[in-house]
Amino acid sequence: AQSVTQLGSHVSVSEGALVLLRCNYSSSVPPYLFWYVQYPNQGLQLLLKYTTGATLVKGINGFEAEFKKSETSFHLTKPSAHMSDAAEYFCAVSGNTGRRALTFGSGTRLQVQP
Amino acid sequence: DADVTQTPRNRITKTGKRIMLECSQTKGHDRMYWYRQDPGLGLRLIYYSFDVKDINKGEISDGYSVSRQAQAKFSLSLESAIPNQTALYFCATSPGGWETQYFGPGTRLLVL
Numbered sequence: 001a002q003s004v005t006q007l008g009s010h011v012s013v014s015e016g017a018l019v020l021l022r023c024n025y026s027s028s029v030p031p032y033l034f035w036y037v038q039y040p041n042q043g044l045q046l047l048l049k050y051t052t053g054a055t056l057v058k059g060i061n062g063f064e065a066e067f068k069k070s071e072t073s074f075h076l077t078k079p080s081a082h083m084s085d086a087a088e089y090f091c092a093v094s095g096n097t098g099r100r101a102l103t104f105g106s107g108t109r110l111q112v113q114p
Numbered sequence: 115d116a117d118v119t120q121t122p123r124n125r126i127t128k129t130g131k132r133i134m135l136e137c138s139q140t141k142g143h144d145r146m147y148w149y150r151q152d153p154g155l156g157l158r159l160i161y162y163s164f165d166v167k168d169i170n171k172g173e174i175s176d177g178y179s180v181s182r183q184a185q186a187k188f189s190l191s192l193e194s195a196i197p198n199q200t201a202l203y204f205c206a207t208s209p210g211g212w213e214t215q216y217f218g219p220g221t222r223l224l225v226l
Binding site for chain 1: 215217
């Protein structure tokens, strides 16, 4: 079984401030981990993913995430928020074997204040 | 042109009606998926298909059926729509394995 918990359904930051969106997962097999972003009235698009190898993963638009196995976490960060980062962010996990589907977290809506 | 398209984009229907949502892709991917999105619940998998002859139930398949007409087309049907099927529905594709999924723009469905 696998699951994802995103802490905080809404996060508000000031423009230029650090963005930290939290994601914890559970998985009975080594996980693949993903962050997707959904802009208003659009579908989801991939920000970054971890499969194997380097645990610090860099994605688009200056975002990065670090896989910490001991903490079962995959938190998303960006050093300096921009107004265009306002969106909903979803963490997702899948197993790296078999026919395991992607399991999504409930999402975190990021608001960026001017 | 978009790689993953969904029709219709918006639909209002009445309880008990049959409705079909369609998804087409030009990415050449074998795998296709249907999800529904509800506020505060994220995305939940309804059905997925690894190829034309391989269709599988997801987390919340009750009340839904699917048809994979070709590699490029994957349709979702609600045989008898009910109000709690009001949601945003997404189709997605992937090339193989649980790799990056590519999402369509979504269909917003309202069941009255």
